[in-house]
Amino acid sequence: MTKSSKLFLLSVFLLVLFESCDSSIEFIDFKSVSNTTWTTEDTISFTFPIKDTITPKNLFLHIRNNNDYEFNNLFVVTKLKFPNNQVIIDTLQYEMADKNGKLLGDGLSSIKESKLFYKENKVFPVSGDYTVSVYQAMRKQGEIASTNLNGVSEIGFSIEKRN
Secondary structure (H helix, E strand, O other): OOHHHHHHHHHHHHHHHHHHOOOOEEEEEEEEOHHHEEOOOOOEEEEEEEOOOOOOEEEEEEEEEOOOOOOOEEEEEEEEEOOOOOEEEEEEEEEOEOOOOOEOOEOOOOOEEEEEEEEEEEOOOOOEEEEEEEEEOOEOOOOOOEOOEEOEEEEEEEEEEOO
16 A cells, blocks of 8 residues: 555544534535546435434535646536425636646545535524535536536535634
């Protein structure tokens, strides 16, 4: 096993250990992206239960990507479906790299994880099962058709208590 793969495994272990000890996380889940290419047809969905309809929470999207990611930003469309079938759709833009093209996010290896605010201080009005669906809406400059995103390995979603 190479030194870099040992370092990667150690960083993944420590990340899992630290996140499992964080009592502010109420829900977290990750979905793998096939062949590290997030296609325009891939909608990633997370279903989660809500019992507390009083306390505000912060919602996050997590993007794990590597150096094959070729854009400085990311456009996604989210759909939040309530237990009563109400739907809220948002189009969001996130910065994924600095002006020199260096990936933002946390990580010691070539894989970076960006924790991105989705909704801040969200109060869920109805108890029951909610579903968040996410798809990417990237296009190359001057093109109308959507672009497949190389270098995206996982998409995650988390709910955290407000501090």
